[in-house]
Amino acid sequence: MNMHNPAPPGELLAGWLEDLDMSVTAFAAHLGISRVMLSRILNGHAAVTADMDLRLSEALGTTPGYWLKLQAQRDLWAAGERAKERPPVARIGA
Template sequence: MAEQMFKPPHPGEVLRELCIEPLGLSVTAAAAGLGVSRKTLSAILNGRAGISAEMAIRLSMAFDTTAESWMNQQIQFDLWIAKQHAEDLKVKRLCAAA
């Protein structure tokens, strides 16, 4: 598996740049269309919250994308963040007894 060297964008950034802005939607209008609060959508767009499985489904329905694409973006972002602190994890390698 290839090592990802650069921080992937937060899915909220992708949502804003590729879905909401091109359609000329306000956060309020997009939130209403998604059936979520403005506060919820704003937190995602500003990188303060992640994409849940339910939100991924909402986004796929609203923007004719796949829920899997949104979940994959979130996983890649979360994994990159976690890898930045991997050396701080206290883990012992576990192997089968010989």
């Protein structure tokens, strides 16, 4: 199964903030998190958690699970890329 390189959730979230003309500091305060935590997500240094997904869903009107699905797609793609560097795991049974 070939997957394309999905955008990190933080990259999409950065576009939302730009469209809303909202600063990282203001949005972090609105979410009730630190600016550092939001910045880590925006820059791809931290993953979206279930708690963060719910906060983003409430703030932006997205469906609960939307941001987690984006994160899972990104994580699966990255794992697939790393898997290319190791021997394949043999299937058990026939």
